Amino acid sequence: xxxxxxxxxxxxxxxxxxxxxxxxxxxxxxxxxxxxxxxxxxxxxxxxxxxxxxxxxxxxxxxxxxxxxxxxxxxxxxxxxxxxxxxxxxxxxxxxxxxxxxxxxxxxxxxxxx
Amino acid sequence: xxxxxxxxxxxxxxxxxxxxxxxxxxxxxxxxxxxxxxxxxxxxxxxxxxxxxxxxxxxxxxxxxxxxxxxxxxxxxxxxxxxxxxxxxxxxxxxxxxxxxxxxxxxxxx
Numbered sequence: 001x002x003x004x005x006x007x008x009x010x011x012x013x014x015x016x017x018x019x020x021x022x023x024x025x026x027x028x029x030x031x032x033x034x035x036x037x038x039x040x041x042x043x044x045x046x047x048x049x050x051x052x053x054x055x056x057x058x059x060x061x062x063x064x065x066x067x068x069x070x071x072x073x074x075x076x077x078x079x080x081x082x083x084x085x086x087x088x089x090x091x092x093x094x095x096x097x098x099x100x101x102x103x104x105x106x107x108x109x110x111x112x113x114x
Numbered sequence: 115x116x117x118x119x120x121x122x123x124x125x126x127x128x129x130x131x132x133x134x135x136x137x138x139x140x141x142x143x144x145x146x147x148x149x150x151x152x153x154x155x156x157x158x159x160x161x162x163x164x165x166x167x168x169x170x171x172x173x174x175x176x177x178x179x180x181x182x183x184x185x186x187x188x189x190x191x192x193x194x195x196x197x198x199x200x201x202x203x204x205x206x207x208x209x210x211x212x213x214x215x216x217x218x219x220x221x222x223x224x
């Protein structure tokens with residue numbers, strides 16, 4: 001299994017809603033990442049979990065809350081988002097426990113905030 | 115501020131030609147260099163990585179690294195319409211953080 005699976009693929013939510021994005025990998029990778037990508041821009045790092053511990057938080061607003069229940073799962077909890085948070089949210093994993101550039105990306109969750 | 119600059123696109127090449135993509139980086143301490151391909155509406159996919167000066171070939175793709183000039187490039191030989199995508203250059207530095215360039219969009223004309 002060489003995939004990173006993200007659900008849902010599309011999400012529309014209001015500014016008062018609470019929702020979660022989910023990511024799963026079964027490659028035995030030790031690091032998992034959340035990236036945000038706006039149209040025609042490169043991915044921007046949000047969070048990194050290494051060996052299930054949060055190792056990097058790129059000063060992301062608290063309305064985004066990551067969670068790593070185990071080494072295969074990564075969640076991103078969303079609450080009180082703004083329309084400017086609409087973007088493609090990408091989960092990635094890497095074999096190494098530290099931050100590297102050899103990332104496997106999921107297909108992404110396209111979020112629209114109304 | 116670590117910067118990764120890519121040649122501005124879009125780049126249009128005829129089928130069968132060589133597409134040449136360039137990337138420069140500002141942090142002389144950069145360690146590793148990556149090329150990702152991203153089709154429209156899809157997620158990035160790692161296609162090449164290079165760690166040492168020189169050339170690295172994989173099929174129709176060749177990555178070239180010159181650390182003295184702080185320059186990395188990607189050549190796509192015998193370009194195919196399926197190569198039409200945005201190519202992202204990415205660089206890791208001593209702190210292992212990955213910095214992406216803005217991307218170059220390539221269109222291969224049949």
